[in-house]
Amino acid sequence: MYPESSSWEECLGLYVEKVQVGVVRKDIVEKLVQFPDIFEVVKADSEGNEKPPGVYLSQYLLLPEDRTKALDHVMRVLRQQDELVALRGWRDEMYNVMRTFSGRPYFQVERAASSLIGVMTYGVHINGYTYSPDGKLMMWIGHRSKSKPTYPDMYDNMSAGGLTAGLSVMECALKECSEEAAVPDEHLKHLKQVGLVSCCYENEKGVFPENLFVFDLELPADFKPVNRDGEMDTFYLLPLDKVKELIIGDGFKPNCALVILDFFIRHGIITADSEPNYCLLVEQLHVPLQTIFSKFDKHQFCIPT
Amino acid sequence: MYPESSSWEECLGLYVEKVQVGVVRKDIVEKLVQFPDIFEVVKADSEGNEKPPGVYLSQYLLLPEDRTKALDHVMRVLRQQDELVALRGWRDEMYNVMRTFSGRPYFQVERAASSLIGVMTYGVHINGYTYSPDGKLMMWIGHRSKSKPTYPDMYDNMSAGGLTAGLSVMECALKECSEEAAVPDEHLKHLKQVGLVSCCYENEKGVFPENLFVFDLELPADFKPVNRDGEMDTFYLLPLDKVKELIIGDGFKPNCALVILDFFIRHGIITADSEPNYCLLVEQLHVPLQTIFSKFDKHQFCIPT
Numbered sequence: 001m002y003p004e005s006s007s008w009e010e011c012l013g014l015y016v017e018k019v020q021v022g023v024v025r026k027d028i029v030e031k032l033v034q035f036p037d038i039f040e041v042v043k044a045d046s047e048g049n050e051k052p053p054g055v056y057l058s059q060y061l062l063l064p065e066d067r068t069k070a071l072d073h074v075m076r077v078l079r080q081q082d083e084l085v086a087l088r089g090w091r092d093e094m095y096n097v098m099r100t101f102s103g104r105p106y107f108q109v110e111r112a113a114s115s116l117i118g119v120m121t122y123g124v125h126i127n128g129y130t131y132s133p134d135g136k137l138m139m140w141i142g143h144r145s146k147s148k149p150t151y152p153d154m155y156d157n158m159s160a161g162g163l164t165a166g167l168s169v170m171e172c173a174l175k176e177c178s179e180e181a182a183v184p185d186e187h188l189k190h191l192k193q194v195g196l197v198s199c200c201y202e203n204e205k206g207v208f209p210e211n212l213f214v215f216d217l218e219l220p221a222d223f224k225p226v227n228r229d230g231e232m233d234t235f236y237l238l239p240l241d242k243v244k245e246l247i248i249g250d251g252f253k254p255n256c257a258l259v260i261l262d263f264f265i266r267h268g269i270i271t272a273d274s275e276p277n278y279c280l281l282v283e284q285l286h287v288p289l290q291t292i293f294s295k296f297d298k299h300q301f302c303i304p305t
Numbered sequence: 306m307y308p309e310s311s312s313w314e315e316c317l318g319l320y321v322e323k324v325q326v327g328v329v330r331k332d333i334v335e336k337l338v339q340f341p342d343i344f345e346v347v348k349a350d351s352e353g354n355e356k357p358p359g360v361y362l363s364q365y366l367l368l369p370e371d372r373t374k375a376l377d378h379v380m381r382v383l384r385q386q387d388e389l390v391a392l393r394g395w396r397d398e399m400y401n402v403m404r405t406f407s408g409r410p411y412f413q414v415e416r417a418a419s420s421l422i423g424v425m426t427y428g429v430h431i432n433g434y435t436y437s438p439d440g441k442l443m444m445w446i447g448h449r450s451k452s453k454p455t456y457p458d459m460y461d462n463m464s465a466g467g468l469t470a471g472l473s474v475m476e477c478a479l480k481e482c483s484e485e486a487a488v489p490d491e492h493l494k495h496l497k498q499v500g501l502v503s504c505c506y507e508n509e510k511g512v513f514p515e516n517l518f519v520f521d522l523e524l525p526a527d528f529k530p531v532n533r534d535g536e537m538d539t540f541y542l543l544p545l546d547k548v549k550e551l552i553i554g555d556g557f558k559p560n561c562a563l564v565i566l567d568f569f570i571r572h573g574i575i576t577a578d579s580e581p582n583y584c585l586l587v588e589q590l591h592v593p594l595q596t597i598f599s600k601f602d603k604h605q606f607c608i609p610t
Contacts, residue, residue, distance in 0.1 A: 169578050
């Protein structure tokens with residue numbers, strides 16, 4: 001599920017109403033204990049506690065709005081302390097926090113703070129591809145602007161973005177194709193949802209359990225993506241050998257490289273006969289986030305299902 | 306990872322050379338303790354044991370052939386005792402047992418006995434589809450013969466089969482399409498590997514951790530599959546609504562229903578906007594068998610990687 005270097009096993013779950021909605025790393029738990037009215041922290045080595053280890057959002061925060069407000073307070077205080085890198089990227093953009101994608105939101109949290117409490121996030125990623133005159137499959141690869149706050153100057157999918165509240169997954173994908181690559185409506189009717197890549201990584205900003213809704217878009221040979229929102233510098237139309245080289249290298253935004261690996265597998269470019277680690281690769285594109293997040297509720301609290 | 310009704314947590318791993326290659330259910334462990342020269346059984350409640358709980362194939366069985374012979378002896382004795390349903394389906398067909406798909410075989414085991422020691426198995430599944438004159442996507446669904454020893458009289462993919470030793474995955478898929486559905490060579494050039502569905506289920510025969518290599522095959526509208534090896538009774542060309550109904554019902558061979566669910570997801574028939582459990586469904590098509598089987602080696606024995 002996680003590499004040896006992961007600190008996952010030392011993390012505590014974040015619970016609301018006895019339901020796990022996040023994963024908090026040790027170093028961040030140390031910041032949250034400053035707010036005992038908002039978080040009850042039960043550490044693995046605590047004694048005499050009835051509850052399993054975890055970070056519990058106060059049971060007195062009954063309504064989603066109460067929780068959102070309390071968390072906002074915490075994150076603004078921590079931001080002022082300026083010890084957490086994640087909060088330097090404050091975006092004034094709220095993410096809904098649900099137990100599952102279609103569930104009710106338990107609260108909202110500032111996007112830049114979401115990795116501190118390790119809540120699941122959702123995004124759309126679009127593979128733009130076409131065929132060369134001699135019939136070769138080619139992919140459109142974006143190059144992120146040097147001024148992007150996250151992963152500047154790195155390779156990317158043709159378009160991608162976080163799931164904006166209020167839009168359906170398809171609406172969000174259409175919007176991203178239009179904003180990031182100026183794909184005209186007549187081509188967008190070929191946009192097709194083709195799966196989900198799930199992954200979990202961590203860095204100095206916290207823990208990122210991500211659900212990436214994957215779309216394929218076949219484009220006519222004479223179409224060229226043009227960026228409209230300043231997020232991409234350039235687009236390259238590349239043969240698959242070149243794309244393979246890029247996703248193995250260090251210059252690709254890691255979660256986008258996974259989406260392209262999934263494309264290669266679905267299109268029969270990487271097969272079980274050509275790739276000894278095929279089974280493991282497919283598996284690692286589908287980290288069982290739903291199961292990891294639901295394990296606790298069922299086994300410890302026996303919530304009726 | 307597994308439903309509440311699963312006995313997974315009570316199962317013991319099967320280990321060879323400190324590497325997990327299988328999963329053995331409690332009721333089957335009770336049979337294996339009859340052979341102390343071949344299996345060392347360390348139960349969870351055993352005391353004073355240095356080894357973690359598990360079923361260990363004797364360290365004195367050094368060569369793959371020695372292990373194969375010892376296991377064959379065990380299975381033939383158990384077959385004579387006639388208490389294990391699985392062994393009533395003896396097929397005189399050997400499966401290679403590896404730690405990973407591309408790894409070296411540790412031993413071979415009779416196919417009918419593989420579920421008793423819960424080793425990973427590999428198979429190919431082919432989705433045959435075409436478009437109706439009005440452009441509607443239609444799937445070819447097989448109906449298994451009433452005389453099949455396993456899952457008789459149930460719906461199935463167009464063709465499928467266990468991975469035969471000595472064939473590549475693609476060769477095996479080509480062979481199954483030819484034998485089970487009489488697909489002529491000119492259509493077979495469109496056969497495309499598109500992914501892997503992994504699952505684990507259990508029944509009265511034991512535990513089945515299965516890796517299903519998935520292929521899509523687009524067929525011309527005038528082609529009709531014809532069964533040549535007596536495994537299928539009939540083929541039906543069905544609209545997707547009808548296929549959806551069938552895979553939800555009880556009449557479909559369960560692992561084949563998963564392969565079709567995967568088809569629906571890859572072809573944009575089931576989307577995150579139409580299906581509230583989308584994330585969970587995609588995840589359950591990719592049970593992390595590789596991770597489950599490797600967990601023990603790494604964490605308990607610290608084998609250098």
